[in-house]
Amino acid sequence: MTTSQRRVVVTGLGATTPVGGDVASTWEGLLIGRSGIRLIEDERYADLPVRFAGQVAVEPTEVLERAEARRLDRCQQLALVASREAWADAGAPEVDPERLGVVVATGIGGIVSLLEQNEILNTRGWTRVSPMSVPMLMPNGSAAWVGLDLGAKAGIHTPVSACASGAEAVAYGLEMIRSGRADVVVAGGTEACIHPITVASFAAMRALSTRNDEPERASRPYDKGRDGFVMGEGAGCLVLESEEHAAARGARVYAEVAGVGLTADGHHIAQPDPEGRGAKRAIAEALASAGAAPSDVIHVNAHATSTPQGDVAEATAIRAVLGSATDGVAVSGTKSMTGHLLGGAGAVESVAAVLALHHRVAPVTANLEDPDDEIGLDVVHGEARALRGGDAVVLNNSFGFGGHNVALVFRSA
Amino acid sequence: MSQEILEGLAAIVNEVAGTPVADITADKAFIDDLDIDSLSMVEVVMACEDKFGVSIPDGEVKNLKTVGDAVAYIEKAQA
Numbered sequence: 117m118t119t120s121q122r123r124v125v126v127t128g129l130g131a132t133t134p135v136g137g138d139v140a141s142t143w144e145g146l147l148i149g150r151s152g153i154r155l156i157e158d159e160r161y162a163d164l165p166v167r168f169a170g171q172v173a174v175e176p177t178e179v180l181e182r183a184e185a186r187r188l189d190r191c192q193q194l195a196l197v198a199s200r201e202a203w204a205d206a207g208a209p210e211v212d213p214e215r216l217g218v219v220v221a222t223g224i225g226g227i228v229s230l231l232e233q234n235e236i237l238n239t240r241g242w243t244r245v246s247p248m249s250v251p252m253l254m255p256n257g258s259a260a261w262v263g264l265d266l267g268a269k270a271g272i273h274t275p276v277s278a279c280a281s282g283a284e285a286v287a288y289g290l291e292m293i294r295s296g297r298a299d300v301v302v303a304g305g306t307e308a309c310i311h312p313i314t315v316a317s318f319a320a321m322r323a324l325s326t327r328n329d330e331p332e333r334a335s336r337p338y339d340k341g342r343d344g345f346v347m348g349e350g351a352g353c354l355v356l357e358s359e360e361h362a363a364a365r366g367a368r369v370y371a372e373v374a375g376v377g378l379t380a381d382g383h384h385i386a387q388p389d390p391e392g393r394g395a396k397r398a399i400a401e402a403l404a405s406a407g408a409a410p411s412d413v414i415h416v417n418a419h420a421t422s423t424p425q426g427d428v429a430e431a432t433a434i435r436a437v438l439g440s441a442t443d444g445v446a447v448s449g450t451k452s453m454t455g456h457l458l459g460g461a462g463a464v465e466s467v468a469a470v471l472a473l474h475h476r477v478a479p480v481t482a483n484l485e486d487p488d489d490e491i492g493l494d495v496v497h498g499e500a501r502a503l504r505g506g507d508a509v510v511l512n513n514s515f516g517f518g519g520h521n522v523a524l525v526f527r528s529a
Numbered sequence: 530m531s532q533e534i535l536e537g538l539a540a541i542v543n544e545v546a547g548t549p550v551a552d553i554t555a556d557k558a559f560i561d562d563l564d565i566d567s568l569s570m571v572e573v574v575m576a577c578e579d580k581f582g583v584s585i586p587d588g589e590v591k592n593l594k595t596v597g598d599a600v601a602y603i604e605k606a607q608a
Binding site for chain 2: 181182183184186187243244246247248251
């Protein structure tokens with residue numbers, strides 16, 4: 117990838133998360149360390165080792181029309197809420213439908229709808245299985261619904277790379293515009309898979325925090341007491357636009373999507389390379405493709421899931437790439453408040469990274485009370501931190517089970 | 530025509546497609562007038578079978594073009 121390609125900018129943002137039902141309330145929460153993690157009030161979780169998660173702050177059914185919501189899986193509902201906010205935030209750009217693309221990622225898609233319909237099959241027989249089952253469970257369903265909502269015809273895509281999916285959607289959207297396939301792309305990620313079987317499945321991997329007595333303190337990236345990630349749900353969306361298209365309509369520009377790095381670990385199906393070599397290559401490629409030096413980086417929205425191994429591996433990778441510049445970089449782990457939105461994480465964190473750059477303030481990392489000596493990063497905690505002005509870039513890292521690594525670089529507009 | 534069945538059917542169409550109940554009259558066609566597509570029609574049929582205790586075979590559904598057609602079919606099936 118070279119820097120001579122078409123420049124792509126971010127002109128709209130949308131999100132619905134455990135911290136807030138839109139971008140403004142989510143961002144406000146991330147700056148003050150407001151946790152969206154709560155106990156799950158559902159007796160089906162009573163015998164599970166984990167009985168809490170980050171459920172969205174605003175139910176999508178409060179936002180969408182009833183007849184519309186009933187045809188959609190929850191992850192699709194959240195994707196529509198976030199994409200509509202992003203589209204409106206961008207000023208509902210006028211664009212030829214054949215030049216408008218949609219990329220909405222998910223890790224698992226409509227698994228909860230599938231489970232519900234399986235229950236109906238087993239109790240009432242096949243004649244009561246919903247004719248909407250397939251559109252609800254198919255992983256590309258969210259992207260397809262967002263595409264129908266906007267009338268997009270340049271192409272509709274769904275990257276699936278576990279917890280890197282949302283960031284991969286931004287990378288794919290960037291490429292669609294750079295390669296000339298589209299002028300505007302709505303890119304995002306969504307997930308809504310909190311269910312006893314998914315909680316049990318992640319718990320069976322020993323991947324989840326079991327801090328049931330203190331849910332709000334369970335997601336604690338970089339803290340010595342971290343004991344796993346916290347499942348969350350939600351969606352984030354960004355409107356990406358070629359610089360010419362945005363300029364021609366006088367759009368407000370938040371940032372440029374300047375670089376991307378995509379690599380694979382080739383190490384293990386679920387464990388990170390302990391030295392973060394795949395992550396390191398992704399970060400290095402993202403910075404190189406943006407033409408950015410380590411000293412240009414003012415902030416990292418880290419993947420930082422609060423797992424014992426993953427946080428150290430990522431920190432090792434960041435330090436390996438940024439070298440001596442690492443000490444001047446404000447690192448934030450926003451999963452400390454949102455929980456881990458899986459396929460939605462990379463998109464919501466891209467929104468947060470873009471806002472950090474736009475407003476020049478890094479969100480806090482909640483629950484960091486006893487920093488792990490192995491981390492060696494300047495982690496923002498206690499209160500949000502002002503970032504320096506001038507030309508600068510921010511980095512957003514996302515990694516997924518399977519060994520997927522995605523690093524995105526956003527540059528000040 | 531049974532007003533009770535018409536009202537029950539209107540409630541189902543409203544639930545499935547969001548069409549205002551007042552717009553759901555006997556002369557309206559499901560697909561052309563009421564925002565019902567082939568998938569929602571399956572949902573409407575399923576809900577009618579549950580609500581009115583009748584069976585509506587797939588082969589009959591293509592004959593139920595209007596709300597009036599469906600009310601008449603349900604009335605006959607209940608008799």
